[in-house]
Amino acid sequence: MITILATAELEKSLSELPGWTPVRSGKAIEKTFEFGDFSEAFGFMTRTALAAEKADHHPEWSNVYNRVTVTLSTHEAGGVTARDLDLAAVVERFASA
């Protein structure tokens, strides 16, 4: 069973993930990315989808044209875990590629 991060741990981790903020009373983290157009936004989503499926850990996300909001939480743990931070790091990489 994966355990949720303690508050101090989460704060420290988020300081290394610029733009990610706690939401839902700290039970999830979220960031909105802006791309040049829909094609770029959906390209990012596609890469993230492949990584998420491989890791068997999926984002909650929404897309409006060139914007994608990604929300990460580990439902079975009831909060933010190392799996979310790992996926956030991957998402960052794809967003800046």
Added chain:
Amino acid sequence: MITILATAELEKSLSELPGWTPVRSGKAIEKTFEFGDFSEAFGFMTRTALAAEKADHHPEWSNVYNRVTVTLSTHEAGGVTARDLDLAAVVERFASA
């Protein structure tokens, strides 16, 4: 300039699109689709993305694992137009494939 559908027209069209409901005071239509898993859901999103890009008319949508909520509106017209109904019909086809 594409014009928004009159209320009667919209109601008639929605009667032919089961599950689609007006939202945002009738300025958009929305439906949530449920798939077997994330892979199926994202496959549906990918097909829809390609069709949307081709038509240069894009959905607002969100995805949580096997669920996808699709919201359609024509921003430049300020409401629901024939372009939204066309995309809704395409979305229906992909969702049932």
